[in-house]
Amino acid sequence: MLAGGPERRVEGMTPTTTTNPAPTRSPRLPPDPAPVPPRRVVAGATDVTKVYGAGDAAVHALAGVTVGFEAGRFTALMGPSGSGKSTLMHCLAGLDTVTTGVITIGDADLATLGDKALTRLRRDRIGFVFQSFNLIPTLDALENMTLPLSLAGRRPDRTWLDQVIDTVGLRARLDHRPSELSGGQQQRVAVARALVSRPEIIFADEPTGNLDSRAGAEILTFLRNAVRELDQTVVMVTHDPTAAAYTDRAVFLADGRIDGELADPTAASVGDHLTRQGS
Amino acid sequence: MIATLTLRQLAANKRRLLATAFAVILGVAFLSGTLILTDTIRGTFDSLLAKADAGTAAQIRATSPLDRGYGDSSRPIDAGLVDTVRRVDGVAEATVQVSGYAQILDGEGKAVGSAQTGVLGQNWVTVPALNPFTLDAGRAPTGPGEIAIDRRSARLAGLGVGDHTTVLSAGEPRPATIVGITRFGSVDTPGGLSVVLFDDATAQAVLNQPGQVDSVAVTARPGVSHDDLVARLAPLVGPGNEVITGAALTTEHQDDIGRDISQFGLFLTMFALISLFVGAFIISNTFSIIVSQRTREMALLRAVGASGRQVRRAVMAEAAVTGVVASAVGLVAGVAVAKGLRALLSVLGVDIPLGTLRITPFTAVGSVAVGVTITVASAVLPARRASRVAPLAALREVAQDRSAVSRARMLLGGGLTMAAMAVVLGGRQAASAATVGIGAFALLIAVSVLGPVLARPVAAGLGAPVYRLRGMPGAIARRNAMRNPKRTARTASSLMIGVALVSFLALFAASVKSSGEGAFRDDFQGTVVVDSGAIDASSGLSPAVATGLAARPGVRTVTEQRIAAVETDGSAGFLNAYDTATVATMFDLGTVEGDLSRLGADGIAVEAGTGPDAVRLGDTRTVTFPSGAVTFTVRAIYHHGADTIGNRFVGLPAFETNLPDRLDSRVYVDTDDVGAVSRALAGYPTAKVLTTDGFIDQQNGDLDAVLTLMYALLGLGVVIALLGIANTLALSIHERRRELGLLRAVGMSRAQVRSSVRWESAIIAVFGTGLGLGIGVVLAWAMIGAVGIGASAGLVVPVGPLLIVAGVASLAGVAAAVLPSRRAARIDILAAVAGA
Structure with missing residues (x-):
């Protein structure tokens, strides 16, 4: 499945090693007659490092990462434990700060934002799906879905909300508390929450990590549908090749650096890559 | 092993146990501070009095059926007795003792x-061994125009040797020159008393009658025992008089002062116990939360083989260690509290001599025992719950204190509340204040048991407007207040107690004021009250005041009132004496059966009773004066005005026959010219000239002063309750840190987090305040009925003050949330959401 066209296009769009501060708009666009029109980059990291500790004890969780994520695409961030994939996601999502380098969401440079603006950004422009403990136990399913909007004091768009509810198939469980929902249902509520506010980008951190394979497949399907049918942008951290197969693109990290990527990955191609990475 | 575990737990939970410890420390500090202070005051007075009476071998005085206060006399004795006893073999020296106003x-x-602070006139005893006073400056008074005064009064009044002043007494005001400044043993004056000393003859003339003295004291020749001396003197003192040893006199004085100190101590101790009672809720709450947060850990212990009993013991041991440490700290803090209270009293005019504070073994052991007992007892239920944790719980996902409200609790709480209400209502019916008091205590506990049943619906109701007002943070506040009814209820209960007591006092006082005011306006027919502020027969206004006013043009009527502490038919209380010629004109007494003018010295007027209490003319009442019991015949019965003038009174001749002091406590005047009364009394600064309104204001002001003190003392309980709220919130926030992290991640701002915690606290505080107000209203209504105040006025609800109580308590709830809410807002999002 190493189809040349799309992969080259992606590589052209998001060079992994350049130090160009604005790498997301290539002057060579469009490079070839691709079937897909050029896409806007929603989230980007440029030369990002993240160092914990200092001196001899310093640990470089990220050691110079430059990567961009385009609108309307489903990307998997992959790598072994300690590769920095979660750290990168936390930095991209405004949950953590970088040591050096630039993180942008749309036109916003996160380093310039204070806690208030950052919170507003997370609330209005980013959606989250975590591995576990995604929902507020005292709120019911519908309230959890609309939480970011409620925090902003906005009412959800009724049509869109209905569409999301139907997509995740939870209409019958809207007034249930998280404790009354199965693990898969809870993750579906989380996906719905991420979608309801129509964020610019959704970050999913091992969203299927705690689920059985059937429920996991369901969640991944929802995420993929969200991208394909609802035109959302999703970045998913995972270490599971099967999960990565649902995405349009897999970006690999190893030891805090980008270590290659695959377009339209399959479980097999990802597996291959990981095996090579490991060797 | 369990011991090691307990210590490790304590070390790991220092912060969580801090609130528990603080509640115990404050309560124990207050308790031990009170005990230390009262022991210190008692000790100081005991030694002062022992030294003062040290030279006295024996004292001769009139017998008295009543306990007498320091300086009180029952009946004067003949001054000539001093010459008689001086000749007795074994008597070294003798002196007369004269005291009065x-x-x-x-x-x-x-x-x-x-x-209020005490005023006393005495003779300067020329026998040094028998004179408790010593000269600090100047010389002893000799002659009718000289006096010595105590050093404290001299300092406060800015008077010194050589200054001229005026002496007020039962007679006309008289000029005098200060020739000496005295001290009393090691202090300037005992207990803030203002003392004026005269020579023997002047003292008799000013304080008593010439030739009459209160007592005679003697010293013994070397080798003569006091008991022997008493035996030799006894046959000579005459009927109605007695001789006691100096030692017995000292004990009597010490007991007299001791009684006052004990009452004062008991008053303070009551508030210390209320604080500890409030603290018990906080301790119980803290341990419950800690136990629930440690469920997994305890389950693990059970899984590896610890018995339920061992787990329970570990929790109890933790409570015991906390209790011991906190109580010990509390005891030390009690020393500071005692010093603070002493400083406060000194500001209020009660001068307590500086000296080392006395910490008796009783105080130390008792305070610590109370602190430890309350801590351990409050941990019993949480510990039992801990012992019931199933080993399997270790394997489950976070098990939090998500206790549902059981049906058993609903029944038990409901039943207890009904039972307590029945006791309260029964107390009102039976006119028994004690029963209402017991019912009040039971009601507070019953409502605390019922609390969790109420917590969820009430929090939901209270939270509804918050939701509407504050949106999602409000909704989260409301749900958090509802999610754990037991925790919410226990937290609110501690505030409930303080608010219940404060609102009870406010309501009770308002009703007392209102009924007193209503009755006075209704009953009083005059226009001016001349008030001396006297609280018994030992001080007051010279009768010359009344005589002078009666002679003034424009004054229609003057009525004197005197007051004395006596026993009537065996029960202690105050008895009033009025000028019988005018009392029925000055006050509306309704229909008067019999004849007030025929009361004489052995007649009494009594309020008409009903049913079994009905009074008939010719009935008798036995009044025991300090000088002896006297049988009075009911010669008049009145049907109105008892709220103002008392439910019985005698004529002035009855007091003059039976009491040595002839001082008016008040003089009531009917005149149109208030200014003239004021001008006439310019020479009597102790006489306050008050209009009806002014008099009512003064009465209310006196009550307000007492109320303010009580509010301040209850304030400590409220502070402890607020600490409890803050602690519960802090523990809850620790428990919910992942949830908070998630909220922050999906876009809750710090301000919204803070607002959410504040509103949760407000809901809990309003819940506790509401319960407290409700209980306060019920108790005030019952108590007013029980003590029979204001049959006409009934329960007066002072809306303003109650709103203030409710507002302050609720705002304080918000204030308690300030620190926890900040902590919640600063939670590390990443640690919370990534700590999967």
């Missing part, structure tokens, strides 16, 4: 000292 004026004409 005397008070001086300062340079601006204001009275020095007051009836």
Whole structure:
């Protein structure tokens, strides 16, 4: 499945090693007659490092990462434990700060934002799906879905909300508390929450990590549908090749650096890559 | 092993146990501080009095069926007795002792000292061994125009040797020159008393009658025992008199002062116990939360083989260690509290001599025992719950204190509340204040048991407007207040107690004021009250005041009132004496059966009773004066005005026959010219000239002063309750940190987090305040009925003050949330959401 066209296009769009501060708009666009029109980059990291500790004890969780994520695409961030994939996601999502380098969401440079603006950004422009403990136990399913909007004091768009509810198939469980929902249902509520506010980008951190394979497949399907049918942008951290197969693109990290990527990955191609990475 | 575990737990939970410890420390500090202070005061007075009486071998005085206070006399004795006893073999020296009411004026004409702080006139005893006073400056008074005064009064009034002043007494005001400044043993004056000393003859003339003295004291020749001396003197003192040893006199004085100190101590101790009671809820709450947060850990212990009993013991041991440490700290803090209270009292005019504070073994052991017992007892239920944790719980996902409200609790709480209400209502019906009090205590506990049943619906109701007002943070506040009814209820209960007591006091006082005011306006037919502020027969206004007023043009009627502490038919209380010729004109007594003018010295007027209490003319009442019991015949029955003038009174001749002091506590005047009364009394600064409104204001002001003190003392309980709220919130926030992290991640701002915690606290505080107000209203209504105040006025609900109580308590709830809410807002999002 190493189809040349799309992969080259992606590589052209998001060079992994350049130090160009604005790498997301290539002057060579469009490079070839691709079937897909050029896409806007929603989230980007440029030369990002993240160092914990200092001196001899310093640990470089990220050691110079430059990567961009385009609108309307489903990307998997992959790598072994300690590769920095979660750290990168936390930095991209405004949950953590970088040591050096630039993180942008749309036109916003996160380093310039204070806690208030950052919170507003997370609330209005980013959606989250975590591995576990995604929902507020005292709120019911519908309230959890609309939480970011409620925090902003906005009412959800009724049509869109209905569409999301139907997509995740939870209409019958809207007034249930998280404790009354199965693990898969809870993750579906989380996906719905991420979608309801129509964020610019959704970050999913091992969203299927705690689920059985059937429920996991369901969640991944929802995420993929969200991208394909609802035109959302999703970045998913995972270490599971099967999960990565649902995405349009897999970006690999190893030891805090980008270590290659695959377009339209399959479980097999990802597996291959990981095996090579490991060797 | 369990011991090691307990210590490790304590070390790991220092912060969580801090609130528990603080509640115990504050309560124990208050308790031990009170005990230390009262022991210190008692000890100081005991040694002062022992030294003062040290030289006295024996004292001769009139017998008295009543306990007498320091300086009180029952009946004067013949001054000639001193010459008789002086000749007795074994007597070295002898002196007369004369005491009574005397008070001086300062340079601006204001009275020095007051009836409240104590005023006393005495003779300067020329026998040094028998004179408790020593000269600090100047010389002893000799002759009718000289006096010595105590050093404290001299300092406060800015008077010194050589200054001229005026002496107020039962007679006309008289000029005097200060020739000496005295001390009393090691202090300037005992207990803030203002003392005026005269030579023997002047003292008799001013304080008593010439030739009459209160007692005679003697010293013994070397080798003569006091008991022997008493035996030799006894046959000579005459009927109705007695001889006691100096030692017995000292004990009597010490007991007398001791009784006052004990009452004062008991008053303070009551508030210390209330604080500890409030603290018990906080301790129980903290341990419950800690136990629930440690469920997994305890389950693990069970899984590896610890018995339920061992787990329970570990929790109890933790409570015990906390209790011991906190109580010990509390005891030490109690020393500071005692010093603070002493400083406060000194500001209020009660001068307590500086000396080392006395910490008796009783205080130390008792305070610590109370602190430890309350801590351990409050941990019993949480510990039992801990012992019931199933080993399997270790394997489950976070098990939090998500206790549902059981049906058993609903029944038990409901039943207890009904039972307590029945006791309260029964107390009202039976007119028994004690029963209402017991019912009040039971009601507070019953409502605390019922609390969790109420918590969820009430929090939901209270939270509804918050939701509407504050949106999602409000909704989260409301749900958090509802999610754990037991925790919410226990937290609210501690505040409930304080608010219940404060609102009870406010309501009760308002009703007392209102009924007193209503009755006075209704009953009083005159226009002016001349008030001395006297609280018994030992001080007051010279009868010359009344005589002078009666002679003034424009004054229609003058009525004197005197007051004395006596026993009537065996029960202690105050008895009033009025000028019988005018009392029925000055006050509306309704229909008067019999004849007030025929009361004489052995007749009494009594309020008409009903049913079994009905009074008939010719019935008798036995009044025990300090000088002896006297049988009075009911010669008049009145049907109105008892709220103002008392439910019985005698004529002035009855007091003059049976009491040595002839002082008016008040003089009521009917005149149109209030200014003239004021001008006429310019020379009597202790006489306050008040209009009806002014008099009511003064009465209310006196009550307000007491109320303020009680509110301040209850304030400690409220502070402890607020600490409890803050602690519960902090523990809850620790428990919910992942949830908070998630909220922050999906876009809750710090301000919204803070607002959410504040509103949760407000809901809990309003819940506790509401319960407290409700209970306060019920108890005040019951108590007013029980003590029979204001049958006409009934329960007066002072809306303003109650709103203030409710507002302050609720705002304080918000204030308690300030620190926890900040902590919640600063939670590390990443640690919370990534700590999967």
